[in-house]
Amino acid sequence: MGASRNSDPNQDGSDEQQKRSEIYTYEAPWHIYAMNWSVRRDKKYRLAIASLLEQAPNRVEIVQLDDSNGEIRSDPNLSFEHPYPPTKTIFIPDKECQKPDLLATSSDFLRVWRISGDEDNSDSSSSVELKSLLNGNKNSEFCGPITSFDWNEAEPKRIGTSSIDTTCTIWDIEREAVDTQLIAHDKEVYDIAWGGVGVFASVSADGSVRVFDLRDKEHSTIIYESSEPDTPLVRLGWNKQDPRYMATIIMDSAKVVVLDIRFPTLPVVELQRHQSSVNAIAWAPHSSCHICTAGDDSQALIWDLSSMGQPVEGGLDPILAYTAGAEIEQLQWSSSQPDWVAIAFSTKLQILRLIVVNNGFSTSLLTNSLNLTLGFSFKVQAFYARKLEMLHR
Numbered sequence: 001m002g003a004s005r006n007s008d009p010n011q012d013g014s015d016e017q018q019k020r021s022e023i024y025t026y027e028a029p030w031h032i033y034a035m036n037w038s039v040r041r042d043k044k045y046r047l048a049i050a051s052l053l054e055q056a057p058n059r060v061e062i063v064q065l066d067d068s069n070g071e072i073r074s075d076p077n078l079s080f081e082h083p084y085p086p087t088k089t090i091f092i093p094d095k096e097c098q099k100p101d102l103l104a105t106s107s108d109f110l111r112v113w114r115i116s117g118d119e120d121n122s123d124s125s126s127s128v129e130l131k132s133l134l135n136g137n138k139n140s141e142f143c144g145p146i147t148s149f150d151w152n153e154a155e156p157k158r159i160g161t162s163s164i165d166t167t168c169t170i171w172d173i174e175r176e177a178v179d180t181q182l183i184a185h186d187k188e189v190y191d192i193a194w195g196g197v198g199v200f201a202s203v204s205a206d207g208s209v210r211v212f213d214l215r216d217k218e219h220s221t222i223i224y225e226s227s228e229p230d231t232p233l234v235r236l237g238w239n240k241q242d243p244r245y246m247a248t249i250i251m252d253s254a255k256v257v258v259l260d261i262r263f264p265t266l267p268v269v270e271l272q273r274h275q276s277s278v279n280a281i282a283w284a285p286h287s288s289c290h291i292c293t294a295g296d297d298s299q300a301l302i303w304d305l306s307s308m309g310q311p312v313e314g315g316l317d318p319i320l321a322y323t324a325g326a327e328i329e330q331l332q333w334s335s336s337q338p339d340w341v342a343i344a345f346s347t348k349l350q351i352l353r354l355i356v357v358n359n360g361f362s363t364s365l366l367t368n369s370l371n372l373t374l375g376f377s378f379k380v381q382a383f384y385a386r387k388l389e390m391l392h393r
Helices: 015-020 363-369 380-391
Strands: 003-006 023-027 032-037 046-051 058-066 071-082 088-091 102-106 110-116 127-134 146-151 158-163 167-172 177-183 189-194 199-204 208-213 220-225 233-238 245-250 256-260 267-271 278-283 290-295 299-304 320-323 331-333 340-345 348-353
Touching: 023 071, 032 331, 032 340, 032 348, 046 088, 046 348, 058 102, 071 110, 071 127, 088 146, 102 146, 158 189, 167 189, 167 199, 199 233, 208 233, 220 256, 233 278, 245 278, 256 290, 278 331, 290 331
Parallel strands: 032 088, 146 189, 189 233
Antiparallel strands: 003 023, 023 348, 032 046, 046 058, 058 071, 088 102, 102 110, 110 127, 146 158, 158 167, 167 177, 189 199, 199 208, 208 220, 233 245, 245 256, 256 267, 278 290, 290 299, 299 320, 331 340, 340 348
């Protein structure tokens, strides 16, 4: 598949300035939905992307940017079939390369894949094999579709999954066994995020954000509930740099709700500059006060939340805005390379380099970014509807 390198024509001509505003594009042979950055120090520009096809099989590809020539390439040996569209995919959080090179995917089951022979970037020696297929339903060979999962960075043997059957399941992937399974909500659970070794949160179709501590499995804390009854919350992001804060997306809403877990029920701030439904959120991995949001209004916005809690006349404005050609449906912020953001739209993966200055972003990027035209499509709500309908046939 093709890859291209696009430079902003308004740059001053210097190599460094041009490099700072480049977008790298990779086109897959299918619609991309799930994607994730590798965190390994030896694979800084590697991503996994997964297809969204209603007919089986689906596919997962591992691609990598060659920074010397600006090409994103796919290794055919690292492309493999997947029975259903993955709702999420995550590389093992192992920056120091101390553990096997693993990739997890979720759909009907949680699957863990082992990547081998990718160290020397030689296509002929690389391969992917299924290491584990994990079914949380002991009484059946089938389980409720997994809507999302999160890999515990502090304890990488743990993965937490969320499911439409109202449960969250905590897996020990080394033992390939369930540590804990609990009924987390009254309705479908749409997302889950770790906030520490034994603490996680989830969001649900019941409209609540709940925090769980594995030391006390019988209780949970409701951090937030939608003001309108039965308004689903579909995405959750926990601030890794400051775990007091998390953000959630309300289905079919143009606002992002930012929460302080010390003060349950009341948002600390609501981000309301999107003109249509928000589909994706990503906290900055290098800064405690920056977050990126993207939505159906073709906007990707970066916000500085350092003034959170202080009244701002007219509401908070984003510090950067990217104008897209169509709806933005997915984004990921690289934790190993915090000046890179990846976006998937239609059949294309694009990665954009930001200018990071003192835990903030250079104002020169604002001018440059307004001239970038990105194409995006597909609604996360439509994905959920088709996914669940397909799996229940």
